Structure formats: C-alpha cells, structure tokens
Amino acid sequence: MPTTHSDTETWIAFQEGDEDAYTALYRAHVRAMYRYGMSLVSASESFVFDCIHDVFTEIWVKRARLTIPENVRYYLLKALKVRILHVLQRQQRPSQSISQFDFDELWAEPSSEELFTEQEDKGNREQLIQKLISQLPPRQQEAIRLRFVEELDYGEIAEVLDINRQSAQNLVFRGIEKLRQWVLVFLFLQIF
Numbered sequence: 001m002p003t004t005h006s007d008t009e010t011w012i013a014f015q016e017g018d019e020d021a022y023t024a025l026y027r028a029h030v031r032a033m034y035r036y037g038m039s040l041v042s043a044s045e046s047f048v049f050d051c052i053h054d055v056f057t058e059i060w061v062k063r064a065r066l067t068i069p070e071n072v073r074y075y076l077l078k079a080l081k082v083r084i085l086h087v088l089q090r091q092q093r094p095s096q097s098i099s100q101f102d103f104d105e106l107w108a109e110p111s112s113e114e115l116f117t118e119q120e121d122k123g124n125r126e127q128l129i130q131k132l133i134s135q136l137p138p139r140q141q142e143a144i145r146l147r148f149v150e151e152l153d154y155g156e157i158a159e160v161l162d163i164n165r166q167s168a169q170n171l172v173f174r175g176i177e178k179l180r181q182w183v184l185v186f187l188f189l190q191i192f
Helices: 005-015 019-040 045-061 072-092 100-106 112-133 138-149 154-161 165-191
Strands: none
Touching (some): 005 072, 019 045, 019 072, 112 165, 138 165, 154 165
C-alpha cells in the first residue's frame, strides 16, 4: 500500500515535532507492526511491543534527520524487523556492547539492493500465501480476503457474508490458524 498524501503530511508534521502527528503514525501502523512482529518470531507479545516502542522512540529522536519514505508502513515494518533481529542477536551474545556504528546502521535507509531483495522475498511470500489461501474452504477464503485485502472490520464482514459478528471472527481466525500451521510445516520442510 503506497503512502498516501495524508501519510506524507502526517510524516512531515511528525518530523517538525508535532506530537499529534506522531501519535497518528503510531495509531495508524501499530496493529500492522504487531501482526508482522508476531509473525516473525515466536516471542511474547511484550517482546514485540517493546521492539515496536523502540522503533517509535528511535524515529522520534532522529525525526529531523529522517527522509520522507515512499511508503511509511513499509519503512516502519522494515525498521521493526531490523530491531527484532538486532535484539535477538544481542540476546545470543549479551556480553557484546553495541557500537555507535551498529546503532546508526539499524536506522539507515535500505540500499536499492536491499529494497530489491526485500521486494523479491515479499513477492515469493505473497505467492506462497495466495497458494495456501486457495487451499482453504471458500467461506474462509472470502472472510480472509474481506478482512485483509478489503480491510473490512468484523461487523462489515458479517454483513457481507450474512452471518453474525462472532461467526465472522471465527471464520477469519480459523483460516489464519490453518495458514499458520501450513506455513510452519512449509518452513520446517525447507530447513530439513
């Protein structure tokens, strides 16, 4: 999802120190960051939220030096991934302190090669997810499409599918759980 004019305005206001814009960025992207963070690691929710808050703390501190990203959500998700990987690496080697270079490198803009690789990986992941989604029962496919592609809330999904809200939530949840199981099996098979 490319950054909208509103996203750009909010980002610029945030860079100028507008705390309401900063809060708006957080509110607009925290759920996506949480979902993405939880999909990256089998860690506690508090670990993922700590990493999200680290990202937002860091962008606030460095706001005047940041460029305006083409896609704010992509920028924040990438920053979260880097932060999570960094924290996990530090947990594996806790006696090493982080150098200023490493710290600054965490927040550097990605190179065009990194962006290309990330886009390629994203394309491969999307193909896998599409293939797995097509294996779900038609009703779950439709519920997931309405929730994540059309970005409808559960009440709206319930209306479209002519079911109650709880049933809509159950359809999406069961579909996601099935996809998660399949992805874990797929990743397991790739490792071994």
